[in-house]
Amino acid sequence: MNFKLTDMQKLFQKTIREFCEKEIKPISAKIDKEEYFPWDLYRKMGKMGLMGMTVPQKYGGAGIDKVSYMIALEEISRYCGSTGLTVEAHNTLGVGYIYERGTEEQRKKYLPKYTTGEAFVALAITEPNAGSDVASLQTTAVLEGNEWVLNGTKQFITSGDIAGITIVMAKTDKTKGVKGISAFIVEKDTPGFKVGQLEDKLGVRGSRTAQLFFEDCQVPKENILGEKDLGFIGVMNTLDRGRTAVGAMSVGIARGALEDSIEYAKQREQFGRPIGKFQAIQWKIADMATETDAARLLVHRAAFLEDQGLPFSKEASMAKLFASEMAMRATRNAIQVFGGYGYIREYPVERYFRDVKLCEIGEGTSEVQRIIIAKQLGL
């Protein structure tokens, strides 16, 4: 066992933290309040290699290990949940998916272009009537000559409106449930593809969430991503990676709550002393710190397993489940530590609280994580 980060990972962490302090921290409130999308920031991140972190360098990515990727997500999310989510979705669900499942041609065609921060890749699974239950997708893809014809509606698609390409999950064999699903790469200006309204969300308000429509949308035959009818396995594998990543996001946000609480508890005085001298506050903060650390360890373990090429699906679900639920507790308690100030927009803790709720829902709800874990335990 070794709980130490490598020198490279430490250096990476330091670099990212400095970058975030300088580039993200000053605008994170604006991102939330104005649903502001900082294109410039993403270009800078693209230059730093943050928009293709796990994509090998030969395809334009940074080619870093999964643990380092988690470190980056934690740092970014510590300052801004919206940015954390946008980066996570693009890296894991977007370019990560194309790298893992794409053909050599697809990799070469898309990855260099989409790791610059100029444009995004989105993944469209969820539909109005299909969330956790992926088998019940209603979007269809039918092969007519040299084209796949897609029909259906996708919902809650992160970065859906700003994506240059969207990976769309559709039924290619209606009789087969999950074994009849395939993935397709749909370019932005394909006729029959339309972006609907953006969602007005509780948290991660600076990330974009769109509805997408496909009406006789014709996609070239070669744009199928992975094997026909076997898309479910690919997407589930991608979601496993995403779960670890959402765990890292949760850890980042919880760390924000923790750090801000410590700072506030030292300054704020009541009954003649800093509130940090009261056990009730001390214990809350001690719990936050302990749980945040525990969650981080779970996240790093799942990423480590993936780096080693070992099975990590159960560990990824555990990391996401525990990290998101503990972050919910931590941010709730942070508001309590701040008292009235925690409840107003002037301080960031209420944002942490709203942002992190997403982590209990997105990329597989807590309930689904429990089901996955139980299944892997042989139940």
Added chain:
Amino acid sequence: MVDYRFNEEQELFRESIKEFCASEIAPKTEKLEGARQMPEDVIKALANFELLGLVIDPEYGGLGTDVVTAGIAVEELARTDLSCAIPVLFLVETSWGHVLDKYGTEEAKKEILPKMIKGEQIVGIATTESDIGSDLGSMKTKISKKGNKYVINGEKMYISGVAEAVEYGGGHVTLAKMTPEKGTRGMSLFYLPLKDTPGITPTYVEDIGREAISCGGFDIKNVEIPKHYLIGEENKGFYIVHEGYELARGLISLVCAGAAAKALENGIAYIKERKAFGRPIGKYEGIQFKLAEHHVRIQALRDLGYKALWTYNQEMQGKASRFEVSMAIAMAKSVAPIWAFDAINDVMQWQGAFGYTKECEDQKAWRGVRSFTLAEGSSEIMKLIIARELLGKEFLAYR
């Protein structure tokens, strides 16, 4: 409108039973640990104070009070015997005495109830078997007709009060399959005397808590009982048994509330006196906040418990529906042992290493209350009931 007051006789009764508990039960509690069988003088004391026939029809020697009054009794007993052994004896006899009273044959009632009320015989409940608990439909014990009698074969396990029934006399309200192919719709309930009954072989296990009431089981080999021991109609046993369980669950909620409230009082006394870092530990918010949280939960639990029994009573008078009763009872029982256990656990924590010794009274409650997340319907089953009532029977996971 809501009226949270007890009526005058209930108030007088509480005052009186408090004194009874202080002068006649409290001195007897010391010898309860490790007893593995309820001492006869305790049963007699309960009987002399007329507790064993509280809810039974006066025609059979009872007092015919409502079940809320039984709740008062069991709450006070739990405050006195923190191990919960005496409360268990009381609630079992009350619940299954009530079932006998409501569904038993005239002959059986005349034979059994007066003796139970006088403390000369025990009435217990036997549904659980070695391999089945919550899933009653899978039980193996069978009852069949033979001329003018019934014959029973099978076994029962994890049953309270076996030694008492075998030694002092009495028996258990027992559930068995009569028409096995019909599952729960083919079960019958009957009274099975244990003392000197040919074909009954008792075995015992040691519970970790409530040590003064026996726990065990019995093999049933070709045991014959007269027809009048059948309780209710044939094949209706599954439904009747739940009426007893519901009453028992309501009473258990108040056992938990009583034991935990008493433990909290012990805890309050302790944290006022015990000093650490130069002041009573009750001055630390780490302790105060826990105390406040537990107090709120135990008070809420007490209200849930009395509401459950009150609803049970309303239903007996045709003024509440099955839905209301099942919901009220399951809600109270689902949280009662958990909240109570948490409170007692923290009271032990406050007392430091002493809390972990057998000298600490509260550890008896900790062990005793722990049993109720399992006994008379587990916490999980309570949640299933709540969800069933909220979603409808078609959503039962195991259907």
Added chain:
Amino acid sequence: MKLIVCVKQVPDTTEVKVDPKTHTLIRDGVPSILNPYDHYAVEECVRIKEKIGEGSVTVITMGPPQARSALMRCLAIGADDAVLISDKVFAGSDTFATAYTLSQAIRKLGPFDMVFCGQQAIDGDTAQVGPELAQQLGIPQVTYVEKIEIDDKHKLTIHKQTEDGYHILETKAPILLALLPPASFQPEHPPMSSILKAKKKPFNVWDAKVLGGDESKFGLEGSFTQVIKTYSPPSRGKCEIIEGEDKEAAKKLGDILLKHEALTKR
């Protein structure tokens, strides 16, 4: 025989605290109980009635409406009927006004044989109401009564507690007895059946109008004493607790007493 018991509802002084500033009792949250001396009086009175085999026991109290529960307790332990004398007019009564009011009620009840009281109440501890009531009724009285025997001819043999033993007195009705329970006394706790019976017994509530009599003798107006100020005497000297084995402790005690010349060595 017609027997009457006068009782009082009191705060349970084992649970009562005194306000350090006003020196009055803090009654909030303190349960009210039947004065234990009166409890004994009722139990003894019921026992006498059962011994005689006929007659009735009426229990009376003066107090606020809540005092009903003390009377219910008396009915549950065997009294036959109860009278609650309750009216705002009676507020502030001292022992004299209380005795007068009780005597009015007893007269209104008609001919009687014996009146029982507790020796004193645990809240005020005056021990005056019994004797004053006997005076108002014009009947003889015995105080500090522990035990009463009655024979077939209704002759009473009374065990009166004294500092060094008992006086055995013989007397007959009408008489007022103020009872003092022995140290071993444990109040009877009525079971539910007795409580249910009590609910069915006659219970009367009389206000000043129903009671009649001289209104100027009721309440604060009829009281000769008034509480001006309550205070705790300042503690004097210091207390020392001697610990250790009996013999050793006794020796230490002896030494101290000798030192202070409370004892002299022979």
